[in-house]
Each structure stands twice: as C-alpha cells, then as structure tokens.
Amino acid sequence: MSVLVWVEHEAGAVKDATLSTVTAASQLGDVHLLVAGAGVGSVAEAAAKIAGVAKVVVLDDAAFEHALPENVAPAIVAMMADHDAFVAPATSNGKNIAPRVAALLDVMQISDILSVEGPDTFTRPIYAGNAIATVQSADSKKVITVRGTAFEKAAREGGSGVIEAATGSDAGLSSFVGAEIAKSERPELTSAKIIVSGGRALASAEQFHEVIDPLADKLGAGVGASRAAVDAGYAPNDYQVGQTGKIVAPEVYVAVGISGAIQHLAGMKDSKTIIAINKDEDAPIFQVADIGLVGDLFKIVPELTGKL
Amino acid sequence: MKVLVPVKRVIDYNVKPRVKMDGTGVDLANVKMSMNPFDEIAVEEAIRLREKGAATEIVAVSVGPQKAQETLRTALAMGADRAILVMTDDEVEPLAVAKILKAIADEEAPGLVILGKQAIDDDSNQTGQMLAALLGWGQGTFASKVEVTGDAVAVTREVDGGLETVSLKLPAIVTTDLRLNEPRYASLPNIMKAKSKPLLQKTPADYGVETTPRLKTLKVVEPAKRSAGIKVAGVDELVAKLKALGVAA
Numbered sequence A: 001m002s003v004l005v006w007v008e009h010e011a012g013a014v015k016d017a018t019l020s021t022v023t024a025a026s027q028l029g030d031v032h033l034l035v036a037g038a039g040v041g042s043v044a045e046a047a048a049k050i051a052g053v054a055k056v057v058v059l060d061d062a063a064f065e066h067a068l069p070e071n072v073a074p075a076i077v078a079m080m081a082d083h084d085a086f087v088a089p090a091t092s093n094g095k096n097i098a099p100r101v102a103a104l105l106d107v108m109q110i111s112d113i114l115s116v117e118g119p120d121t122f123t124r125p126i127y128a129g130n131a132i133a134t135v136q137s138a139d140s141k142k143v144i145t146v147r148g149t150a151f152e153k154a155a156r157e158g159g160s161g162v163i164e165a166a167t168g169s170d171a172g173l174s175s176f177v178g179a180e181i182a183k184s185e186r187p188e189l190t191s192a193k194i195i196v197s198g199g200r201a202l203a204s205a206e207q208f209h210e211v212i213d214p215l216a217d218k219l220g221a222g223v224g225a226s227r228a229a230v231d232a233g234y235a236p237n238d239y240q241v242g243q244t245g246k247i248v249a250p251e252v253y254v255a256v257g258i259s260g261a262i263q264h265l266a267g268m269k270d271s272k273t274i275i276a277i278n279k280d281e282d283a284p285i286f287q288v289a290d291i292g293l294v295g296d297l298f299k300i301v302p303e304l305t306g307k308l
Numbered sequence B: 001m002k003v004l005v006p007v008k009r010v011i012d013y014n015v016k017p018r019v020k021m022d023g024t025g026v027d028l029a030n031v032k033m034s035m036n037p038f039d040e041i042a043v044e045e046a047i048r049l050r051e052k053g054a055a056t057e058i059v060a061v062s063v064g065p066q067k068a069q070e071t072l073r074t075a076l077a078m079g080a081d082r083a084i085l086v087m088t089d090d091e092v093e094p095l096a097v098a099k100i101l102k103a104i105a106d107e108e109a110p111g112l113v114i115l116g117k118q119a120i121d122d123d124s125n126q127t128g129q130m131l132a133a134l135l136g137w138g139q140g141t142f143a144s145k146v147e148v149t150g151d152a153v154a155v156t157r158e159v160d161g162g163l164e165t166v167s168l169k170l171p172a173i174v175t176t177d178l179r180l181n182e183p184r185y186a187s188l189p190n191i192m193k194a195k196s197k198p199l200l201q202k203t204p205a206d207y208g209v210e211t212t213p214r215l216k217t218l219k220v221v222e223p224a225k226r227s228a229g230i231k232v233a234g235v236d237e238l239v240a241k242l243k244a245l246g247v248a249a
C-alpha cells in the first residue's frame, strides 16, 4: 500500500505536525510526501530526509503558494491514481483540504485519528473526546486526518526519498487576499513542552499579558487560552485550546482561571501533568488536575513567577 | 441572492455525553438536544446578510429524524424564511449529507451555502468542504468574517497561525467558526410566527442519494479517565512540585 502524506511547512521548514503524520502513515504502507507551495525546493529536500520516506512529490507553482483547496485538491486527486491513501495532519490546512479530496474520490474521510488498528480500522475521538470510536472503512481508498499529539514524531534525518515534480493548475475559484499571522518568540502551542493558558478570569487583554506572559517566559512555555478569553479579546484566536481550537498534550499544562468546561478539556486532557490555579475549589478543572492550587490568580501567579 | 443554511440536531453542548454500557455509541435517550452551535452561527450570519441587503431569502435544511423539525423551527424562529427536512432515522455520514445538499443546491441555486465548521457530536469537520467539492465551488472554511461584494465573497478564516483572508467567486461555501457572530435568541412572537412558515418534507431517496455508511463503528468506549490529583497549600509547595517535575530550576 502506498500512502500520500500532506507536508505542512512554513517559512521553508517542515513543521512538526508533518512528522507525527508520517508515523501514522508508515503504519499503513510506503510513505510518499507531497510538498505543495511556491519556491519549495528546500522544503522538498528537507522532507526527503525524514526517516522512512520513499518519495517526495513536489507541486511548485504560484497556484499552490497558499494551499488553496480549490487548486490543491484536484492535483491530489490526480496523484491518488497511484496511491491507496491520502493522509494529512489535522491542521487548519489538513482539515480544509482533505475532505475536498475525499468527496472528489467519493470516499468518507476518517477525521482526527488517534491510532491505526489495521489497514482499514482506526480510532478517533467523538463528542469532544468524551468517547473514542473504533471505525472500519469500506472505501477502497482512504482519506485520513491525524491528531498530532497521538503519534510520535518521525525523525527529521535518516531518509533518502527521491524527489519528483508534479503539476497542477489554478482552478480560478479562489484567491488569497492576505494574512495576519502572529509572530512570537514563544514555542508553538502544538509542539510546546510547557503551556500556560489563561481564562476568562484574566478579565482584560492587559492583565492577560501582565499575568500570564511573565510566568510563561520564566518556564519557557507556550501561551494558550480558553475560548472565553479569546472571545472576549484577551488573547488572539490562535491561542484557543479545545474541542474546536488546538489540541495540545505538553509535559506540563498550567490552567490559570479556567473553569474546565468539557470543550476546553477536550483540547488538553492528554497533557502529562496538569496544574490548575482557580479560586473556586469546586471548579471542574480540579477533577483532571494533578496539582491544584485554590486561590486568587492575581496574587498567586505573580508570586509564583517571582519565586521561580 | 438566496442563502442555504444546513442545520443539524445534536446533543446540547451543556450535556456531558455518556457512553452506552454495551459499547455501541453514546446514550442519547432522554438527553437534551439542540441545534449544533456552529449552525446557529451560520443561521445568524445568513440573517445578517439579509439585513445588510446582500441576501434575499434564507432556506434552512436539515437531514435527520422527524424531530429535526424542531431544529428547523428554531432556524425559522431566528429568521429563516422556509425549511426543508430530509427525513431519515439512519445515521447519515458527512459524505452522504453533502450529496443530499448538492442535490438541493442544484434545485435551489443559492449564492451561498453557510454551514457550521463541525458538528459537536461526530466532530468530523467535513460536510462544507465536501459540498464545495461536489458543486465545484470555492470554500471559505472556519470563517470569522464574511463580506459579500458584487459577485465575490471575502472570507476571513481562523487558521493555526492567526487569520487569513481569501476571496471566492460566488456561488461559494462558507463554514463558520466561533467568532463570526453571536447568534440571536428567537423572540416569542417570532417563535409563534415560525410555526406557520413553510417546511417541506423529503427523504434522501427523493434526491437519489444512497446513505449506507462507509464507516462501520465497531465500538465506542470511554477515554482513559484522569483522576484528580492533589491540592497544594500555597505557592512554595507549587514551586517545589515544579522543581520536582524538572520544569523549574
């Protein structure tokens, strides 16, 4: 079986989400990578070195620069003549593109898999992770998205895949207008070892930064937030952790002034150690926290930051 | 311009789902059901487009059991003009839903179809993208802003790194993210009025769509449980714990 894997990349580098997807794909068959973009020669070279990669297919054209699914999906469908499965990380690109590919192939996608149980059998979370379903696909080709936190990362070195060029075109349905991508010195949420997240209790964007940032800096942590904090404008949208935000599983997750709604827990309850700071001793977050501290975050967090 | 808004009846987001003892699924008997929250945002966006003069008619569609009528009545009470229920007691997967919606879109010729980005029961996040593929239309997924101008729509999308804006030729597909708008509550007079708005009953067979699932659910189990840990008395004890974890020097 040969598997085509979507390579998530940014600024000329292969992103970690790709590496866990390669691990999942290698459990299905031979791994071929797809690098789509404009001027992505160096990405293709880096991708070819990932352990276990047999081949790298490159779509290098202005039409693919912004991963517009209208342009990318038909090109992938053409490649699926020689592949049995298309596997993408459950990133915003993966989630945008994979279902478009699946429908064009008349295949029912398997979203956000947690494990590969067999060539056609997978586990995946449903109901905000409150249930885990084992599903078996009857489709001859498979289209799959992968939850990054559920698979180890493949090694960046050790492979020697052959690089092949492919072509595609602009479907003329959509165009990229612009982006506001946050630049941060902090580790990215989905690969951070430590995360400090703030909730509604922070009460303003100023206080969010005054209280959360110094603690995160001391710990070398990434910064996350609850939906309530993002909705209220205390933190940008890409900070949101949860069922409908980012799924994270760091070594240590510090939840500050977050109540622990099931939608939030869905995004972080696989963290190794959860620390909760909340003034309400009955807050549901304490039911999943390994270490809890009851009290006023505006006193506790600055004191904690000072003592570290 | 007509706007089509598909809505799904799902477990209410405030209810904690319980896995059935026999491992066949999640227990939905006597559980509060509501419109999928992302679909409420979709209905609201359609209404706002009509209020701005960009949309003329809003058609709500649901694929589901007879009770999904209630979900459609909610959409009508919020402000949709008419509704179509594609009645089936079977579980219908996103691919089949997309095929039914394609048939409806072929008949209704909407300028926009606005869907929720995911349903909070199966968490698939597929239907909108699949419908766009089947129709050959552009897709603006995970939208936090939608602006119709002439024969195009600009969609600002919530992506992993922040925000991104794409421009799509109409007709097009939009899927909603949480921050697109805050859905209104239906007023009592509007709930009364909704009772007499037209609601057409159909079946998947009327659209020639086969809904046999492609994915067979072998079993459904509870995730590994986390047990509550300890509470520390103060910051000093927390610092000691962090040091023991090796995250603080």
Ligand SMILES: Cc1cc2nc3c(=O)[nH]c(=O)nc-3n(C[C@H](O)[C@H](O)[C@H](O)COP(=O)(O)OP(=O)(O)OC[C@H]3O[C@@H](n4cnc5c(N)ncnc54)[C@H](O)[C@@H]3O)c2cc1C
Residues within 6 Å of the ligand: A198, A199, A200, A201, A225, A226, A227, A228, A229, A240, A241, A242, A243, A244, A245, A246, A256, A257, A258, A259, A260, A261, A262, A263, A264, A267, A277, A278, A279, A280, A283, A295, A296, A297, A298, B013, B037, B038, B120, B178
């Ligand atoms: C469709 C849908 C999708 C959703 N997706 C997500 C998602 O992806 N991620 C997500 O997070 N949520 C999501 N939610 C929202 C979720 O249901 C909750 O509303 C949200 O997580 C609550 O955020 P919060 O814990 O910050 O706020 P609250 O629930 O208001 O909790 C604030 C907490 O702060 C504590 N507190 C207040 N003041 C202090 C103080 N001075 N010191 C210490 N503690 C204090 C309070 O005791 C309380 O526990 C979703 C909801 C829906 C309907």
